[in-house]
Amino acid sequence: MILVLQGTGDGKLITQTLVGQGYRVGALAATDYGRELAVEYGAILVDKNLNTGTGTWLEELGVQAVVDARHPFDGKGEDELARQCRANNIMYLRIGREETDICHELxxxxxxxxxxxxxxxxxxxxxxxxxxxxxxxxxxxxxxxxxxxxxxxxxxxxxxxxxxxxxxxxxxxxxxxxxxxxxxxxxxxxxxxxxxxxxxxxxxxxxxxxxxxxxxxxxxxxxxxxKRPSATTQREYRWDEAVQVINQQLPLQPR
Structure with a gap:
């Protein structure tokens, strides 16, 4: 399973693309609207707490990769999820966005x-x-x-x-x-x-x-x-780059 943490339009694009390619995609969303969209795109809803027993349920679900597409102000940096992914040899991809160039008197x-x-x-x-x-x-x-x-x-x-x-x-x-x-x-x-x-x-x-x-x-x-919280040392990917990495490192097996 590829687990996508929803919260942005990038997460929707990633979910839609991976499902369309034939991957088994799980979606964890914070809002009812996010959950509705995930189901609409063919994802499996995951109802778990990111800060409780993460390593155990990631293993139970057979998660191979986590795509963190939460809002830039949510879950930024080295949180428990990223640490659990490293500990369990699970791919972790953080989706990033360019910051706004602010140069105007208003x-x-x-x-x-x-x-x-x-x-x-x-x-x-x-x-x-x-x-x-x-x-x-x-x-x-x-x-x-x-x-x-x-x-x-x-x-x-x-x-x-x-x-x-x-x-x-x-x-x-x-x-x-x-x-x-x-x-x-x-x-x-x-x-x-x-x-x-x-x-x-x-x-x-x-x-x-x-x-x-x-x-x-x-x-x-x-x-x-x-402005956003201090930059994380975790590498950030565009949504299409994340899909490409998954395609390259976790290719679909012939049925």
Whole structure:
């Protein structure tokens, strides 16, 4: 089995390609939407905890290679999974993305979400948050202490929307949509909600960071960009490079 850790469009492409080539592919996804796509592409859902008994269940499933296509801000670096793969002689391939080149007076790089919240609050009273439902608490606090209007764009899943509502975000300020989003769609949404500042993570072109920035700059809206954690020593691959490595080192056997 080839185990693909979902979380990005790259993971979907890898799963779809390997299944199409005839590989037995297992998928581990954090969201209902990710699991639905994995099944749609013919993968076998794997419901396991990455930090509990990893080596044992990798062996039980007969995993030959792990393709880590999680979001650049998730599971970065030498975590337990990578260590278990090395210990059990299992191929581990981390999918990477190019970082965004930030060079504009309206672009404000920061190193963390708490820093992003404080920076955004100093740039405008309506914050359009494009980073999903994680780390909302840093921004929600600003609604009370600094009179900030917070608009969040999240996945259209019931539990995600409910989380936002439970945290005090007005329903009218919850944009429940599934990306990717073009520059035109981003621009229309920023205008519709009268965004004074946009917050995004540096997820690279594949994560739509470029279209968010282009849309915001076209409207002369400042953008706060949360940079990625420190680079890992683990080599990173493009999605197509990972598929090529698997094809070369784990070729399908004739039936």
């Amino acid at each position: 672009l404000h790089p920061v190193s963390s979400m708490p820093e992003a919240a404080q920076k955004a609050a100093g740039l405008g009273k309506t914050i359009f948050l494009t980073t999903g439902s994680h780390d909302l608490e840093h921004f929600v606090a600003l609604q009370k202490t600094q009179g900030i209007r917070l608009v969040v764009r999240v996945l259209p899943e019931h539990k995600v929307v409910k989380k936002c509502q439970d945290m005090g975000i007005h329903t009218r300020d919850i944009v429940a949509m599934q990306g990717p989003f073009s520059k035109q769609i981003n621009k229309a949404l920023f205008k519709m909600y009268r965004a004074a500042v946009v917050v995004t993570k540096d997820s690279g072109r594949a994560g739509g960071t470029d279209t968010k920035i282009d849309a915001a700059l076209a409207l002369k809206i400042p953008v706060v960009i949360v």
